[in-house]
Amino acid sequence: MRVLVVEDEARLAAALQRGLQAEGFAVDVTGDGQDGLELARHGGYDAMILDVMLPRLSGYRVVRQLRTERNWLPVLMLSAKDGEYDQADGLDCGADDYLTKPFSYVVLLARLRALLRRGVPERPTVLSFGDIELDPAVRRVTVAGDEVTLTAREYALLQYLLRRPGEVLSKTELLDHVWDAALDTAPNAVEVYVGYLRRKIGRERLETVRGAGYRLAAVPSAGA
Numbered sequence: 001m002r003v004l005v006v007e008d009e010a011r012l013a014a015a016l017q018r019g020l021q022a023e024g025f026a027v028d029v030t031g032d033g034q035d036g037l038e039l040a041r042h043g044g045y046d047a048m049i050l051d052v053m054l055p056r057l058s059g060y061r062v063v064r065q066l067r068t069e070r071n072w073l074p075v076l077m078l079s080a081k082d083g084e085y086d087q088a089d090g091l092d093c094g095a096d097d098y099l100t101k102p103f104s105y106v107v108l109l110a111r112l113r114a115l116l117r118r119g120v121p122e123r124p125t126v127l128s129f130g131d132i133e134l135d136p137a138v139r140r141v142t143v144a145g146d147e148v149t150l151t152a153r154e155y156a157l158l159q160y161l162l163r164r165p166g167e168v169l170s171k172t173e174l175l176d177h178v179w180d181a182a183l184d185t186a187p188n189a190v191e192v193y194v195g196y197l198r199r200k201i202g203r204e205r206l207e208t209v210r211g212a213g214y215r216l217a218a219v220p221s222a223g224a
Contacts, residue, residue, distance in 0.1 A: 001116060002026045004048040006036030006062070007078065008055060016049065019105055020112075033057030040066055040073055047115050049108075050095070052079035060093050067094035067137040074115040078103070094137040127162040130218030132201060134162055143201050144219075153178070154197050161206070161216050170213040190214075 003020055007013040008031035020027045028043065030036050033054035040048055040062070052059040063075050077095040091098055096118075097111050127134045131144040139155065141148045150158065156178045161169065171190040179189065194214055198206050207217045 001046045002028070002044065003112070004036065004039055004043060004045045005029045006033065006039075006048065006054065006059070007031060007051045008053070009051070015105075016108075019109070023109065031055070033059065033062050037062045037065055041069070041071065045073060047074040047076065047112060049076050049078060049112070052077060059095075063094040064138060074118065076108070076112055076115060092136050093139065127159065129162055129165040129216050130205065132158075132162065132205060132216070134159055143205070148200050150197070150200060153193055154200065157193050157197055158201070161214070165216055166218075168209045168212045168215045173213070 001024075003025045005013055005016050005020070005027060007016065007029070010031065013029045013031060017027045017029050028039060028045075030039060031054070034056040036048070036050065036054070037057060039045070050059045050062060054062070057065075059077055059079070063077070066073060066075075075095045075097075077098045078101060079098070080101045096115055099108055099111060127136065133142045134140070134155075136159070141150055141155065141158065157174065160174065160177050174190050178193075194206060194208075202219065204219055205217055207215050209215060
């Protein structure tokens with residue numbers, strides 16, 4: 001099995017290379033994000049261990065670019081950033097697993113083996129409802145076939161709505177799942193971002209259910 005390690009901490013990269021080679025893996029190492037992307041594209045690897053903070057291209061950008069190119073090389077992302085949103089960002093941009101530093105080498109090896117057992121995954125599931133589509137792997141949103149650019153908060157709001165298609169979601173539930181629970185966010189923030197999102201996807205696609213909350217509504221296609 002061939003593994004690519006993209007890590008700019010030289011001592012950690014060398015330790016990973018030695019440890020993985022001792023387990024029988026063929027290992028290539030680079031400390032540069034752009035070089036890692038090129039190797040991942042053309043190196044014929046079975047998996048990649050990818051740091052987040054890298055020269056030239058971050059790990060997020062590397063994995064997002066691979067997924068944009070429909071390259072489903074299994075990726076185990078490493079990062080010292082251990083917040084829940086940091087981990088969610090890594091997984092949403094296309095990584096298959098996320099491990100925070102410092103980590104147990106035994107755990108890293110077990111997770112790597114788990115990725116290899118799964119093999120190269122199929123195309124990630126695209127969330128859709130009506131004529132709205134959201135591809136979490138590449139953070140791409142289309143409405144009636146046209147690409148729509150959303151802010152991070154608008155994207156998170158739409159993603160949560162798409163995971164509960166057709167359901168009425170209260171302001172409290174949306175605050176709990178889309179906003180940081182550690183922050184004292186006013187309930188009217190939901191109204192504000194619902195308004196922003198409506199401008200981009202169309203008011204008719206996001207209904208207000210008086211006294212209850214909001215839900216997505218399917219819009220018939222022009223030919224229907």
